[in-house]
Amino acid sequence: MTTIKASCPTCGEVELTPADVSLMVCSHAPMSYYAFQCGTCCEEVRKPADDHVVSLLVSGGVPAQVWELPAEVLEVKSGPVLTYDDLLDFGLALSRLDELASVAATPVRA
């Protein structure tokens, strides 16, 4: 059986089997990663997987799961950065909508 050596940031070097590793290959290559649960500390370890790592893991028997990066992640953002004040104003605007909705939902008494 293939043994895969990886490292846990807490425990150091660990040995894994292909079944222990999840390989997530992204349509946007820099977002590809592999993950495993460390057998010592039980934390999930997630690390980037470049083309070389993807090839090594696939050749070691780890099935690649392909995932698509949502297109909006790569959109160029323009305009000013959203601030806490913007969020507070938005929250206040939403509460005003609630007040309007409650008034509209109140039955009219004749």
Ligand SMILES: [Zn+2]
């Ligand atoms: Zn660990």
